[in-house]
Amino acid sequence: MNASAPSADGSGRRHEVAVYRDVRIPTSGPGVTLSGDLFLPEGAGPAPLLLTLLPYRRDVTALSGSAAFRWFASRGYPSLLVDLLGLGSSDGVRRPPFHPDEADDALAAIDWALRQPWCDGTVGMWGGSYGGMTTMRAAARRPSALRAIVMLESTADPGRDFVHPGGARGALGPLGLWSMTMLLGQLLPPLDDYADLTEQSRWRSRMRSKPHLLDLFRPGPDDPVWLEGRIDASAIEVPALCFAGWRDLFCEGTLRAYEEMSGPKRLIAGPWLHTMPNESPHVAVDFLELALAWWDRWLRDEPNGVDKAPRVSVHVQGGRPHWLGLQEWPADAASRPASLADWERTEPHAPDAEPNTPDPATGVLSGLWAVPSGPFGLPLDQHDDDTRSLCLTSLPLAEPLLLCGRPRVTVARAWSRMSVKLTDVDPHGRSTLICAGLEARVQQDGTIEITLNPTAYELPAGHRLRIAVAPGDFPRVWPEHPGGDGLPEVTGLVLPVLPDDANPEEGLDYPAPDPNSLLAVRSEPPAATSATPTPPVWEIANDLLGNTVSVRIALSDDGAAVRHSHGRGHRIRGRQEVTATAHRAQPEAATVTVSAAGDVRTETGQHVAVEAEITAAATGVRATGRITLDGSLLLDQQWRAELPLTEASSRQD
Numbered sequence: 089m090n091a092s093a094p095s096a097d098g099s100g101r102r103h104e105v106a107v108y109r110d111v112r113i114p115t116s117g118p119g120v121t122l123s124g125d126l127f128l129p130e131g132a133g134p135a136p137l138l139l140t141l142l143p144y145r146r147d148v149t150a151l152s153g154s155a156a157f158r159w160f161a162s163r164g165y166p167s168l169l170v171d172l173l174g175l176g177s178s179d180g181v182r183r184p185p186f187h188p189d190e191a192d193d194a195l196a197a198i199d200w201a202l203r204q205p206w207c208d209g210t211v212g213m214w215g216g217s218y219g220g221m222t223t224m225r226a227a228a229r230r231p232s233a234l235r236a237i238v239m240l241e242s243t244a245d246p247g248r249d250f251v252h253p254g255g256a257r258g259a260l261g262p263l264g265l266w267s268m269t270m271l272l273g274q275l276l277p278p279l280d281d282y283a284d285l286t287e288q289s290r291w292r293s294r295m296r297s298k299p300h301l302l303d304l305f306r307p308g309p310d311d312p313v314w315l316e317g318r319i320d321a322s323a324i325e326v327p328a329l330c331f332a333g334w335r336d337l338f339c340e341g342t343l344r345a346y347e348e349m350s351g352p353k354r355l356i357a358g359p360w361l362h363t364m365p366n367e368s369p370h371v372a373v374d375f376l377e378l379a380l381a382w383w384d385r386w387l388r389d390e391p392n393g394v395d396k397a398p399r400v401s402v403h404v405q406g407g408r409p410h411w412l413g414l415q416e417w418p419a420d421a422a423s424r425p426a427s428l429a430d431w432e433r434t435e436p437h438a439p440d441a442e443p444n445t446p447d448p449a450t451g452v453l454s455g456l457w458a459v460p461s462g463p464f465g466l467p468l469d470q471h472d473d474d475t476r477s478l479c480l481t482s483l484p485l486a487e488p489l490l491l492c493g494r495p496r497v498t499v500a501r502a503w504s505r506m507s508v509k510l511t512d513v514d515p516h517g518r519s520t521l522i523c524a525g526l527e528a529r530v531q532q533d534g535t536i537e538i539t540l541n542p543t544a545y546e547l548p549a550g551h552r553l554r555i556a557v558a559p560g561d562f563p564r565v566w567p568e569h570p571g572g573d574g575l576p577e578v579t580g581l582v583l584p585v586l587p588d589d590a591n592p593e594e595g596l597d598y599p600a601p602d603p604n605s606l607l608a609v610r611s612e613p614p615a616a617t618s619a620t621p622t623p624p625v626w627e628i629a630n631d632l633l634g635n636t637v638s639v640r641i642a643l644s645d646d647g648a649a650v651r652h653s654h655g656r657g658h659r660i661r662g663r664q665e666v667t668a669t670a671h672r673a674q675p676e677a678a679t680v681t682v683s684a685a686g687d688v689r690t691e692t693g694q695h696v697a698v699e700a701e702i703t704a705a706a707t708g709v710r711a712t713g714r715i716t717l718d719g720s721l722l723l724d725q726q727w728r729a730e731l732p733l734t735e736a737s738s739r740q741d
Contacts (some may be wrong), residue, residue: 103129105161105609109150110177110280110385111639115196115485116552121156122193123177125150127161136235136387138167139199140215141194141222143185144269145176147279151660156364158609159376164385166206170197172222172249174294175273177280177287182294185270186221186246186317187378194226194730209233212282212387214379216240216331217338217601221319224345228323236326236386238379240331241362244321244348247314249398250337253458253565254526256505260563260639260668261293261337261459263704264680267665267711268303272684274299275698275713276722279658282690295715297724301702302729305709321348324472327395328353329382331375333360333368333542334405334523335457335466340494343542347417352380352395356598357544358403362460366601369463371403373598386447400594402492405522406512413593418493422587426553426579429601431480435575436558447476449637449670449678451507451561452628453698454521458564461641464626470511470519477558480578481513489547493584495540497555501575502536503570504528507561510540526561537580553684555581560675561683563639563668566676622663629651639670659690680704705732 106128108256108462125146129135138160146169157167171195174182185188194213200208211233213223219240227237243249251262257633259656278287307313321344328349332342334357346355356378360368366375385394398413436446497508505528511519525540544585547553554580559570586592625642644663664684671677686698699714708730715723 094609095383101131101164101294103132103162103164105158105715106130107158107441108214109147111168112198113197115173115180115193118179118434119627120173120179121171122170122179122196123156124197125157126170126655127157127167128206129161130165132164132166132206134206135164135166136210136212136383137163137198137207139170139194139197139213140168140209140219141170141190141200141226141262142215142219143153143172143175143273144218145273145276147176148273148276149571151279154388155606155688157610158381159606161381163380164328164610165212165387166201166561167178168197168201169193172553177278177290179290182297184313184662185300188316190222191225191229194222195229195231196420198226198231202233207218210235210387212236212238212383214238214240215242217242218341220296220338221246224321224324227326227328227629228320229306230323230325236327236329236382238329238331238365238382241333241336241342241517242345243338244319244345245314245341247317249312249341251304252309253561254505255528256474256526256565258304258564259566259678259704259706260666262304262681263301263709264563264666264682264702265459265461265641265669266526267304267470268666268682268684268700268702270300271702271711271713272662272686272698272702275571275700275715276686277688277690279660280488280689282658282694292345294296295713296725299711299727300711300725301709301711303706305729313545316511321345322350324349325351325473327351327382327386330355331365331380332357332384332542332664333365335359335361335370335455337362337458337460340541352386353399353631354394354397355400355402357401357698359405359409361457361465363463366630367463371409372600375599376601378598379449398596401596401598402544404490404492404544404546404566406546406550407488409500411596411598412492414590415594416590418584418590420588422585422590423493423496423581424585426482426583426605427463428480428581431482431555434475434479434481436476440500446478446503446559446575447672448560448569448675449562449563449672450476450558452637452639454509454561454564456626457643458561467521470521471517472521473558474511474554474556475557477509478575478578479557482516482553484539484550487545487549489583490544490586490628491522491546491584492544492586494542495584496537496558496582496709497525497540497578499557500579501534501574502528502530502576504532505559505565505570505577506536506538507558507570508538508540509557512545512547513554519554519556520698521709524561526565527692535579562637563680567670567678568706584663588725619643635672636669637644637672638667640665640667642666644677651658657687660686662686674708684710
């Protein structure tokens with residue numbers, strides 16, 4: 089069965105695309121407008137609008153050619169990418185991240201679009217990650233013109249799923265890579281029209297503003313601001329197509345939101361990291377065609393059979409990778425308690441630690457799925473992390489075991505924070521991460537049930553299951569001493585299996601994307617250069633003398649990726665490096681440091697150099713920003729915050 093449904097607009101034509109940069113969208117604030125890039129299919133007539141709202145600056149997004157927006161427009165759908173209030177080229181003062189009023193920006197864009205001659209009165213919204221959150225926020229407000237959504241790798245609870253995973257303070261992801269992305273967006277000059285006085289005014293007035301880093305660091309896991317930022321996915325009644333990645337930090341968030349949505353819905357879950365499914369180096373699928381078929385069905389009312397396909401498609405990982413079609417996501421509808429009586433127990437042991445002492449710095453071998461870094465960073469062999477953890481390992485399986493859902497592990501005498509991983513141990517001893525869970529809230533009697541992330545994974549016969557328990561997961565969260573006496577006891581494991589009446593559909597086929605499809609609608613090619621591209625770096629280093637472990641990621645555009653900004657003569661290049669270091673004997677000394685630089689040579693002849701640094705610890709953060717214009721200092725700013733002494737002390741006890 090071919091699970092995609094390629095289609096075009098009703099005429100079957102492909103359209104030329106006209107692009108309008110920085111269209112101004114009025115809001116309810118007097119004189120306050122949002123900025124958007126509008127992609128119109130020429131000669132299509134009034135049609136449904138596809139809307140996306142992001143905090144990442146549409147002029148920076150345009151550097152890669154805005155290919156997806158152009159592609160949808162070439163298929164007859166006007167597409168609009170909008171900067172959120174106070175960000176990019178939009179007016180106003182930015183809100184804190186994940187603010188519920190971000191939905192107001194979507195409603196303003198919809199109201200404006202409905203008054204335009206190219207819109208037929210219906211709207212679809214889509215986006216991944218943060219764009220998925222703005223999509224769900226708007227859908228939960230139920231504007232009448234919004235008829236369908238597509239959500240990729242996102243969450244309705246960013247506080248718990250991203251900033252403070254499982255209730256523990258987040259480290260590398262929120263305070264490192266994401267905060268630097270937002271800081272660079274704050275410091276980089278405008279790329280649409282650098283010489284425009286209004287753009288210059290926005291840039292210069294915002295460059296000294298408080299960075300997003302402080303919004304993420306100051307409120308702790310129990311701060312009510314994170315409750316306010318939650319999205320009520322149960323209020324989403326429009327048809328929703330959801331994409332989840334098994335190796336994505338928002339896997340649980342996407343599945344949870346899907347389960348709560350109350351309208352027609354479809355789920356496609358693949359083995360992807362935090363990247364678009366059509367751009368993944370692992371089992372890429374043609375996301376654009378799948379989304380197009382969804383729009384055609386629910387925005388154009390075309391009977392293309394999308395609503396007749398399996399409601400749930402999961403890519404089964406493990407020994408026999410394949411797609412499986414289900415009518416329902418299991419959501420723990422069936423489960424199998426495992427008897428742990430004959431499982432082998434091994435206590436943590438490391439040459440640089442006391443016997444039976446857990447390592448607070450375990451986690452680096454889990455890869456970058458929870459950080460995230462993009463298309464690379466799949467989990468590595470977990471063996472060395474396993475030896476530093478408390479483990480229970482089963483006997484070899486007599487027959488294959490298909491897991492589909494959320495495993496649950498019960499622990500007695502738990503540490504104050506519990507990281508639990510389920511792995512697949514092959515006959516050679518290699519340990520492959522299946523899924524993981526993290527929980528920082530233990531019951532008063534010392535027991536805890538940890539629900540692991542959702543998965544679809546098949547273990548071959550002869551392989552063994554392993555439960556690995558540790559007091560943390562670095563660099564996802566800050567390491568700390570576990571506290572208490574002795575080791576926990578794993579008392580229960582519940583494995584998710586398919587119900588007897590699931591009747592899974594085998595043989596689904598999701599074709600890989602056609603790269604020529606996107607190339608045909610890209611904007612002008614990047615500037616030619618003879619330089620050799622600088623490859624990305626992902627490095628794990630153990631300092632045997634210092635008893636530390638470090639994760640380093642380096643990204644650079646200094647070589648062949650020097651680019652012209654969309655239709656402008658600007659030349660832009662940049663670099664970024666992040667290092668997270670954990671001290672095994674002194675976990676409170678862990679740090680995350682990020683340095684980044686951007687170099688812009690504008691078409692008007694100016695040279696703008698941006699440098700930024702972030703240094704974060706569990707008890708305090710510091711950021712610096714420096715901008716020079718033609719060699720003269722324009723900005724030299726520092727921002728910092730520390731936890732109150734009482735909270736910082738309690739973390740170190």
